[in-house]
Amino acid sequence: xxxxxxxxxxxxxxxxxxxVSFAAEPYVVGAVFAITGPASWLGEPERxxxxxxxxxxxxxxxxxxxxxxxxxxxxxxEETRTVLAVNKLINKDNxxxxxxxxxxxxxxxxxxxxxxAQVSLISCASAEEIVRPVRKWVFKTAQNDSHGxxxxxxxxxxxxxxxxxxxxxxDGYGMEGRKQLKRFAQEYGITIVAxxxxxxxxxxxxAQLTKIKGTDAQALxxxxxxxxxxxxxxxxxxxxxxxxxxxxPGFGNIKYARAxxxxxxxxxxPALRLLMVEALPADHPQKALLATYKKDYESRFKSDVSTFGxxxxxxxxxxxxxxxxxxxxxxxxxxxxxxxxNFVGTGGVFNYSADNHVGLxxxxxxxxxxxxxxxxxxx
Amino acid sequence: MSLFSQILQFLLTGITIGTIYxxxxxxxxxxxxxxxxxxxxxxxxxMLGGMxxxxxxxVLKIPMIxxxxxxxIMVTLIGALFERLAIYPLxxxxxxxxxxxxxxxxxxxxxxxxxxxGKETYTLPHFSGEEPFYLFGATILPQTLWILGIMFVVVIIxxxxxxxxxxxxxxxxxxxxxxxxxxVGISVKKMVLLSFALSAALxxxxxxxxxxxxxxxxxxxxxxxxxxxxxxxxxxxxxxxGAVVAGLLIGILESLGAGLISSGYKDAIALLVxxxxxxxxxxxxxxxxxxxxxxEF
Numbered sequence: 001x002x003x004x005x006x007x008x009x010x011x012x013x014x015x016x017x018x019x020v021s022f023a024a025e026p027y028v029v030g031a032v033f034a035i036t037g038p039a040s041w042l043g044e045p046e047r048x049x050x051x052x053x054x055x056x057x058x059x060x061x062x063x064x065x066x067x068x069x070x071x072x073x074x075x076x077x078e079e080t081r082t083v084l085a086v087n088k089l090i091n092k093d094n095x096x097x098x099x100x101x102x103x104x105x106x107x108x109x110x111x112x113x114x115x116x117a118q119v120s121l122i123s124c125a126s127a128e129e130i131v132r133p134v135r136k137w138v139f140k141t142a143q144n145d146s147h148g149x150x151x152x153x154x155x156x157x158x159x160x161x162x163x164x165x166x167x168x169x170x171d172g173y174g175m176e177g178r179k180q181l182k183r184f185a186q187e188y189g190i191t192i193v194a195x196x197x198x199x200x201x202x203x204x205x206x207a208q209l210t211k212i213k214g215t216d217a218q219a220l221x222x223x224x225x226x227x228x229x230x231x232x233x234x235x236x237x238x239x240x241x242x243x244x245x246x247x248x249p250g251f252g253n254i255k256y257a258r259a260x261x262x263x264x265x266x267x268x269x270p271a272l273r274l275l276m277v278e279a280l281p282a283d284h285p286q287k288a289l290l291a292t293y294k295k296d297y298e299s300r301f302k303s304d305v306s307t308f309g310x311x312x313x314x315x316x317x318x319x320x321x322x323x324x325x326x327x328x329x330x331x332x333x334x335x336x337x338x339x340x341x342n343f344v345g346t347g348g349v350f351n352y353s354a355d356n357h358v359g360l361x362x363x364x365x366x367x368x369x370x371x372x373x374x375x376x377x378x379x
Numbered sequence: 380m381s382l383f384s385q386i387l388q389f390l391l392t393g394i395t396i397g398t399i400y401x402x403x404x405x406x407x408x409x410x411x412x413x414x415x416x417x418x419x420x421x422x423x424x425x426m427l428g429g430m431x432x433x434x435x436x437x438v439l440k441i442p443m444i445x446x447x448x449x450x451x452i453m454v455t456l457i458g459a460l461f462e463r464l465a466i467y468p469l470x471x472x473x474x475x476x477x478x479x480x481x482x483x484x485x486x487x488x489x490x491x492x493x494x495x496x497g498k499e500t501y502t503l504p505h506f507s508g509e510e511p512f513y514l515f516g517a518t519i520l521p522q523t524l525w526i527l528g529i530m531f532v533v534v535i536i537x538x539x540x541x542x543x544x545x546x547x548x549x550x551x552x553x554x555x556x557x558x559x560x561x562x563v564g565i566s567v568k569k570m571v572l573l574s575f576a577l578s579a580a581l582x583x584x585x586x587x588x589x590x591x592x593x594x595x596x597x598x599x600x601x602x603x604x605x606x607x608x609x610x611x612x613x614x615x616x617x618x619x620x621g622a623v624v625a626g627l628l629i630g631i632l633e634s635l636g637a638g639l640i641s642s643g644y645k646d647a648i649a650l651l652v653x654x655x656x657x658x659x660x661x662x663x664x665x666x667x668x669x670x671x672x673x674x675e676f
Contacts (some may be wrong), residue, residue, distance in 0.1 A: 020641075038598075039496065041498050170643065195517070196637075196642045197642045197643045198642060198645075199602075199645070199646060201591030201598075201599060201601075201602040203396060203399070203570050203594075203603075204392055204395060204592065204593065204634075206388060206391075206392040207388070207389050207392050207633075207634040207635075207637040207642070207645075208637055208638070210385050210389060210392075210517075210638055211385070211638050211642075214382075214384075214385055227490060227500035227594055227596060228594075230500075230502075230594065231593065231594065234509075234592075237509075238509070238518055238520055239388075239511075239518055240518065255499060255500070258502075259501075259594060261509075264507075295607075305516070
């Protein structure tokens with residue numbers, strides 16, 4: 001047993017060092033993702049992405065000759081596990097910075113720890129509370145939920161629609177979206193005439209939609225990231241509802257469009273540009289980067305690229321850029337990230353500053369629609 | 380949409396969901412009657428039924444009817460295998476140990492399904508088109524009629540089985556008194572095996588018929604089991620008619636609650652009614668209190 005263990009340990013060390021061997025000390029960066037558990041479909045592509053990036057960087061000779069070592073911890077999407085993992089990374093592994101966590105709740109849980117230990121945390125979660133108010137050591141690469149809301153409201157304004165029905169799932173993502181939809185409604189002169197919810201695993205939403213059908217809503221916004229959102233789309237057609245339907249960025253997965261079938265035709269939703277790299281003009285600043293990431297990820301892991309992996313890609317590349325510029329100094333890394341300007345990532349072109357730790361605005365999103373089971377840009 | 384047609388729509392929706400809860404509750408009852416335990420893997424049978432159906436029809440391209448039968452057979456075999464591997468070998472089973480085993484079984488089934496089919500959500504084409512019918516302003520999907528029809532047939536078959544066949548009567552005998560049943564020559568262990576197979580088949584059927592409207596993924600089982608369990612308790616554990624009626628009741632209450640009060644409290648309303656009923660009549664609506672006193676719980 002012991003021998004086998006030794007053999008494995010030796011193998012692990014060998015694979016970690018190959019193919020290029022370094023003389024210099026490695027730069028150690030921590031990563032905390034929900035690799036298993038209910039958010040694993042977010043955390044898994046994130047883990048895959050950082051491992052892939054580290055391999056690429058090390059194959060190119062590392063960061064200024066130093067290999068990049070990423071210590072990945074699984075949070076299972078739980079707050080307690082995340083706290084333990086982050087404590088371990090800071091105190092035992094002495095990491096220079098941390099990318100992740102995957103979810104908003106787990107991110108909120110570890111903010112006091114990284115603030116106290118003074119280590120930069122670049123979260124891949126979307127909730128606005130992570131960066132509002134701005135915390136000195138906390139950044140994020142995912143767009144805010146409100147960016148999606150603003151994108152939808154812009155379109156509603158263009159369509160002269162003022163009466164809107166909202167339906168959202170009762171998980172963190174749905175609740176946050178619902179809050180943001182209400183927050184900006186007045187500013188856009190929009191009245192929310194119905195505010196319905198559904199459980200993430202519910203099998204039928206006709207009751208809620210029947211209620212909405214009884215109101216004078218001119219458009220329906222369905223805010224959710226779980227597969228259940230496709231049931232809303234199907235039920236809506238079953239009830240013969242014809243008002244325009246808007247989905248959240250959480251719809252940005254082609255499998256959802258396929259699951260909803262032709263009932264999804266014509267709906268609109270905001271999403272990041274990674275969704276349709278081919279639709280971007282050739283001179284778009286993100287085009288080359290997105291195309292490379294998509295190709296590398298899909299050929300390596302044999303599964304569709306996702307924006308969540310993209311958030312991890314941006315986070316780890318921010319840290320790499322900082323390490324390359326300022327070396328292994330926690331405080332200087334933070335300052336470098338905060339002053340990053342025109343940083344081209346998968347999520348958009350990031351511009352961080354002392355009062356903006358998300359670096360993106362609503363223009364990072366494009367409005368898409370569904371046509372015959374495929375995504376298309378709304379012109 | 381007038382209030383009348385709205386309420387009609389809520390009722391129709393409730394009946395559709397309630398039918399599924401009722402079928403899951405029936406599955407709970409069959410095993411409860413034979414063994415006195417709650418099978419926590421009941422929801423997993425539903426999930427497996429849906430997943431096998433999707434796999435057979437979309438990946439292996441087997442025609443609908445054959446795939447239906449094959450899925451039910453597969454899940455029935457899994458149910459029987461589960462009983463043979465995990466329940467049967469126990470020397471002196473206590474109710475608590477048995478329940479823990481079914482819980483472990485459900486986790487294993489869920490995990491295996493995730494490894495085999497991945498974390499994706501799958502859908503099936505509706506059995507006969509997606510064009511809804513209209514009834515006084517409310518809409519009904521053809522699939523709803525399939526769900527109701529299949530449920531009706533299943534209940535008739537089960538009632539016939541338990542009341543008119545030797546095997547069914549033997550199973551009921553085991554439920555009433557296992558010791559006496561074995562004294563008259565009924566193999567209680569065989570009846571337990573049969574009960575697992577039967578409730579797996581029932582669960583699979585429920586899974587297959589709801590997947591077109593409700594989609595299916597590897598972790599869908601737990602919530603269906605929870606609602607089905609609530610229905611089983613509400614109707615009186617072990618009571619077949621009670622399970623169906625209580626399932627429908629929970630479905631309708633949920634739907635009316637979501638539509639008329641608030642969708643945020645939808646699950647709470649159904650569970651609140653369950654609690655109230657249990658306060659007033661702990662043996663469930665159709666349960667007999669003398670009989671329930673004799674059971675371990």
